[in-house]
Amino acid sequence: MGKRLLPVILDGYKPLREIVFESMREAILSGILEPGERLMEIQLAEEMGVSRTPVREAIRKLELENFVVMIPRKGAYVAGVSLKDVADVFEIRSALEGLAAGLAAERITEDELEQMEQALFFRVSEVEMDLEQIVKSDTDFHALVYRASRNERNLSRFPKCLVIQPICVLQHKDVESM
Known part of the structure; x- marks a missing residue:
């Protein structure tokens, strides 16, 4: 996973977790993060220039909205479309x-x-x-x-x-x- 996501630009009105969530959702929708691709917190955090915490929170929210699938003992993956x-x-x-x-x-x-x-x-x-x-x-x-x-x-x-x-x-x- 090379540099694909843009660094997060802080918005004084939105919490960082929301900005990271929106950035990751856009990356999924635009195909930057592809269906079946594993989401690794450390690499995503480095790409976006943030800590792992907002990335972890964003992944959980993406899972709730069915953009991400969590597989026990394996991690988070971008969901496919049936x-x-x-x-x-x-x-x-x-x-x-x-x-x-x-x-x-x-x-x-x-x-x-x-x-x-x-x-x-x-x-x-x-x-x-x-x-x-x-x-x-x-x-x-x-x-x-x-x-x-x-x-x-x-x-x-x-x-x-x-x-x-x-x-x-x-x-x-x-x-x-x-």
Whole structure:
């Protein structure tokens, strides 16, 4: 495991354990930390420039959110994604997005409508973009729909429902064929 993670940048408003957690979650979602990869506290702490304690706490939190699997007497590993995981997430996501789109249609502002039109135009030109940019563009578009819905409970669930999509795309899985 070479230098892959960026050193943690302290934020005066967030606890270090939360910053480390977010950094590690992003590394998993972006494919820097790959499914099945062993997470070694000492190496991760050195890469991020922190002590082992916030790394240990982050690994525990990642396990609670099913990003990490703990194997007794072996350690922590980045969790894989099963076909059932993908199906479950897309089932929930389709229901939430249908609701969000309906609410957004009733509540959207002119500014948000303009942003959405720009996002759609951007998506049309995705053919020339790389995979990472396509995932970001898609995520940004759906975030606009959720924001325009003006439903805080809906918004709080949005990031968790999109979590699996970047993993699938970055693992080069054809979700539709599943």
